[in-house]
Amino acid sequence: GPAYDQEGWVRRHRYECVPWTTLVDWWTLFNGLILRVVKETPPEQFAVPCFIANHPAMSLEALMEDYLQHMSHHLDQIFS
Numbered sequence: 001g002p003a004y005d006q007e008g009w010v011r012r013h014r015y016e017c018v019p020w021t022t023l024v025d026w027w028t029l030f031n032g033l034i035l036r037v038v039k040e041t042p043p044e045q046f047a048v049p050c051f052i053a054n055h056p057a058m059s060l061e062a063l064m065e066d067y068l069q070h071m072s073h074h075l076d077q078i079f080s
Helices: 006-013 020-040 060-079
Strands: none
Touching: 020 060
């Protein structure tokens, strides 16, 4: 997959202009979808290599764990 341009993504979507409650709703729905995909992924697929931009390949399981850590980081920021 392509690289993730966090700053560009935020700038193009103008999240600062969206009401907080809408952002929370979007975040909840999006992460609910991701949770569903994770739950429906057969365990034998966890070892499938994933390629993102020019980073070394990582397993699908490692990618899922990395995303969970990323979300935990954001939740820590919100609640601190």
